[in-house]
Amino acid sequence: MAGETVITVIGNLTRDPELRSTSRGNVVNFTVASSTRTFDRNTNQWQDGDTLFMNCSAWDTARTSLASNIAGSLSKGMRVIVQGRLTQRSYQAQDGTQRTVVELRVDEVGPALSRATAQVTRQTSQGGFAGRNDGNGFGGNGGFNGGGYNGGQNAGQSSGFGGYSGGASTGFGAAPAQSAPASAPQTGADPWGSSAPAGGSFGSFGGSGDFGGNGDEPEF
Structure with missing residues (x-):
């Protein structure tokens, strides 16, 4: 102060x-x-x-x-x-x-250790952020409980924000299968000669169809 x-x-x-x-x-x-x-x-x-x-x-x-x-x-x-x-x-x-x-x-x-010795015993911390068990915040039984990342183990079962253990259980669903790329244009063909596919113009760039995803995938 x-x-x-x-x-x-x-x-x-x-x-x-x-x-x-x-x-x-x-x-x-x-x-x-x-x-x-x-x-x-x-x-x-x-x-x-x-x-x-x-x-x-x-x-x-x-x-x-x-x-x-x-x-x-x-x-x-x-x-x-x-x-x-x-x-x-x-x-x-x-x-x-x-x-x-x-x-x-x-x-x-x-x-003072100039003329003496001492043995230090560390106490267990009484504080810490105890995570909620309802899947909110960091999820799971811990958050920062005990000084480590215990959150995220059960996060995929509720809200889906899983901390370090999210991975496949994040709750957003599996990524859709990627379709095989279109065959390469013939030699000498103008790659810009054909009309743009529906929904793929620059005016609507950024939609779910521009990256090969389906319409159910959330946008950023």
């Missing part, structure tokens, strides 16, 4: 992610501590500088289970890479005072 501040924070989780269920769905909250590192020439050692404590939140949506995945994958002390949008919200504290906090609305998060 235009105008939003997108940042990436790399740091360690200060606590286990807390997953809560609300009226809007599942939400997870966690905090990332990101410290700067400076090199001290006097001691020839790296030292920790100021630490940024970034409060983060993520939600489950109709397309993703981001909040649930974070709660089931990450724990206190893990080093993570978090990308999201800075947001500001106000709330009333228990003492009645009005407070404002800045937090990171997480879009993507993953473990």
